[in-house]
Amino acid sequence: MLVKSQVKYIQSLGQKKSRDESGAFIAEGPKIVSEMLQEIPAQVQQVLGLKEWLTDHAGLLKGVEAIEISPAELEKISQLQTPNQVLAVLRKFEQVTQIKPEGKLVLALDTIQDPGNLGTIIRIADWFGIEYIVCGQDTADLYNPKVVQATMGSIARVKLLYTDLAGWLAEQKITVCAAALEGEDITAMQKPAEGIIVIGNESKGISADILKLVTKKITIPQKGKAESLNAAVATGIILSHLAT
Amino acid sequence: MLVKSQVKYIQSLGQKKSRDESGAFIAEGPKIVSEMLQEIPAQVQQVLGLKEWLTDHAGLLKGVEAIEISPAELEKISQLQTPNQVLAVLRKFEQVTQIKPEGKLVLALDTIQDPGNLGTIIRIADWFGIEYIVCGQDTADLYNPKVVQATMGSIARVKLLYTDLAGWLAEQKITVCAAALEGEDITAMQKPAEGIIVIGNESKGISADILKLVTKKITIPQKGKAESLNAAVATGIILSHLAT
Numbered sequence: 001m002l003v004k005s006q007v008k009y010i011q012s013l014g015q016k017k018s019r020d021e022s023g024a025f026i027a028e029g030p031k032i033v034s035e036m037l038q039e040i041p042a043q044v045q046q047v048l049g050l051k052e053w054l055t056d057h058a059g060l061l062k063g064v065e066a067i068e069i070s071p072a073e074l075e076k077i078s079q080l081q082t083p084n085q086v087l088a089v090l091r092k093f094e095q096v097t098q099i100k101p102e103g104k105l106v107l108a109l110d111t112i113q114d115p116g117n118l119g120t121i122i123r124i125a126d127w128f129g130i131e132y133i134v135c136g137q138d139t140a141d142l143y144n145p146k147v148v149q150a151t152m153g154s155i156a157r158v159k160l161l162y163t164d165l166a167g168w169l170a171e172q173k174i175t176v177c178a179a180a181l182e183g184e185d186i187t188a189m190q191k192p193a194e195g196i197i198v199i200g201n202e203s204k205g206i207s208a209d210i211l212k213l214v215t216k217k218i219t220i221p222q223k224g225k226a227e228s229l230n231a232a233v234a235t236g237i238i239l240s241h242l243a244t
Numbered sequence: 245m246l247v248k249s250q251v252k253y254i255q256s257l258g259q260k261k262s263r264d265e266s267g268a269f270i271a272e273g274p275k276i277v278s279e280m281l282q283e284i285p286a287q288v289q290q291v292l293g294l295k296e297w298l299t300d301h302a303g304l305l306k307g308v309e310a311i312e313i314s315p316a317e318l319e320k321i322s323q324l325q326t327p328n329q330v331l332a333v334l335r336k337f338e339q340v341t342q343i344k345p346e347g348k349l350v351l352a353l354d355t356i357q358d359p360g361n362l363g364t365i366i367r368i369a370d371w372f373g374i375e376y377i378v379c380g381q382d383t384a385d386l387y388n389p390k391v392v393q394a395t396m397g398s399i400a401r402v403k404l405l406y407t408d409l410a411g412w413l414a415e416q417k418i419t420v421c422a423a424a425l426e427g428e429d430i431t432a433m434q435k436p437a438e439g440i441i442v443i444g445n446e447s448k449g450i451s452a453d454i455l456k457l458v459t460k461k462i463t464i465p466q467k468g469k470a471e472s473l474n475a476a477v478a479t480g481i482i483l484s485h486l487a488t
Contacts, residue, residue: 116360120474129467154470187488221488223373226398230364233480236473240481244431244465 002048002073010048010077010089016141023092025143027155029084034060035153036088043093049086050074079145092143096161099132101174103194105243106130108176110165110210111138111201112231118142119150120232121199126154128239133158134196136165136210169213172196176215177242178206179234183217186241197238202231246292246317254292254321254333260385267336269387271399273328278304279397280332287337293330294318323389336387340405343376345418347438349487350374352420354409354454355382355445356475362386363394364476365443370398372483377402378440380409380454413457416440420459421486422450423478427461430485441482446475462486 012018013026024045027036030053036044037060047054047066054066074083099106107130112118118140125133140147142160151158161168169176178198198214200206206214220229220237229237256262257270268289271280274297280288281304291298291310298310318327343350351374356362362384369377384391386404395402405412413420422442442458444450450458464473464481473481 120477123470124473124477126468126470127464127466127473152470152472157469187484220371220484222371223488224370225401226367226370226396228396229368229371229480230476232474233364233368233477236477236481237484240431240464240484244467 002067002069002077007073007076010087013089014079014145016144019092019141019143024089025092025148026079026087026089026145027148028078028080028087028145029149030086032149032153033086033088036090036156037061037064039153039156040090043090044088045091046089047086048074048077048088053085080149093159096132096159099134099159099161101132101172101194101196104131105192105194105239106196107133107235108165108169108196108198109133109135109139110198110206111136111204112199113138113140114202115140115144115146116150117202117230117232119147119152119155121235122147122151122158122160123154124232124236124239125158126151128243130239130243131159133160134165134168135160135162137162166209166213169196169198169210176213177218178211178214178216179220179238180217181219183219185221186218186238187221189218189242191242191244195242197242199231199235246311246313246321251317251320254331257333258323258389260388263336263385263387268333269336269392270323270331270333270389271392272322272324272331272389273393274330276393276395276397277330277332280334280400281305281308283397283400284334287334288332289335290333291330292318292321292332297329324393337403340376340403343378343403343405345376345416345438345440348375349436349438349483350376350378350440351479352378352409352413352440352442353380353383354442354450355380355448356443357382357384358446359384359388359390360394361446361474361476362388363391363396363399365479366391366395366402366404367398368476368480368483369402370395372487374483374487375403377404378409378412379404379406381406410453410457413440413442413454420457421462422455422458422460423464423482424461425463427463429465430462430482431465433462433486435486435488439486441486443475443479
């Protein structure tokens with residue numbers, strides 16, 4: 001049974017303001033919640049699930065506060081269109097304050113605003129072993145439920161630094177790459193041992209102040225007539241050529 | 245000014261049943277509507293736009309029925325969260341009844357259900373010069389407004405055949421590739437001159453009856469820990485290695 005104040009609190013975590021104040025966020029669905037319990041159990045504050053799910057996952061829930069709820073209660077607290085068995089409340093990660101990109105490939109996001117795109121990019125980074133993503137301040141919030149959902153659990157492994165992106169890039173000494181219509185063909189490039197790969201905004205591309213800091217333009221070869229690719233798709237393609 | 249019956253008709257095109265009955269669909273926003281007017285003007289039945297947009301695009305609108313509407317009217321007929329200046333009603337394309345994949349790369353979609361994913365895959369196909377996509381019957385409807393939107397105009401150029409996918413694949417004589425956890429590394433593969441690339445469902449992957457017809461397994465190399473990639477992202481990565 002959930003009391004009204006608990007329902008209100010969990011609902012409020014759909015809003016950035018409440019997440020900032022409480023230092024908590026939510027993750028939903030069997031796949032993501034299981035992954036959180038396995039990968040970052042210390043971050044999990046509470047698991048609220050249907051009876052069957054809690055019974056089936058008793059082994060994962062040792063030492064975790066687990067509350068049995070009804071389907072009607074799950075519907076109330078869920079941010080999903082189709083609530084899915086279980087929801088977890090997690091403590092936000094320790095804030096990343098510094099990234100040293102030397103010797104690594106690092107992604108830099110210049111204002112990715114769509115939460116689904118940001119989550120998908122985090123999942124792609126995790127697939128290709130990218131540990132760090134540097135985000136301009138206008139990038140979607142990592143803890144937005146739609147971002148968490150789209151990461152499919154990769155939020156547990158990839159670290160994000162939110163900062164003044166132009167200022168951060170200006171301090172770096174390694175190559176800063178960005179996709180452009182004319183640049184070196186990524187399908188024929190040598191794989192770099194280190195570098196920063198900038199991904200631009202969904203509709204506006206890379207902003208002028210960031211573009212000035214790009215030291216190498218790269219291109220995804222185009223054979224057809226589409227004018228552009230989705231930002232997450234472009235990220236996947238670039239990493240599959242440069243990070244494998 | 246729009247009369248009530250027009251508003252109702254255009255709203256009804258959000259539903260597949262109405263699109264099937266009327267043979268029409270809608271496309272929204274300046275970018276997509278402009279592209280439709282340039283690429284497939286004969287399909288455009290009606291353009292409904294704000295005064296400024298219609299004035300600025302008078303050249304594109306020659307011979308097309310254009311109706312000036314108010315922002316309030318646009319809001320009524322729009323399927324977008326943020327209505328955007330203009331909406332077009334288009335005639336559905338002539339139905340594709342046959343595809344001969346010999347000498348080409350063709351995509352085959354085994355039940356892509358998310359409209360955004362289908363639209364994004366069509367946009368990717370268009371970028372890499374893929375002309376044809378064969379879709380299993382449970383794949384999202386090409387004319388769903390969310391699909392049209394996500395194609396960003398590529399719907400004008402890529403042709404889709406909806407059919408019994410297993411039956412169709414069984415008749416083909418060329419290689420049928422599908423992504424699997426173990427298979428030939430796409431980053432080291434020779435680019436094929438022809439072939440069918442099967443993309444599986446977002447959560448269930450490739451169904452058992454389709455898997456039996458796959459003659460070559462291919463793999464996107466993984467360096468990190470994410471379990472899978474989004475279907476559209478995987479499509480983009482595979483085509484960037486095999487279709488360029």
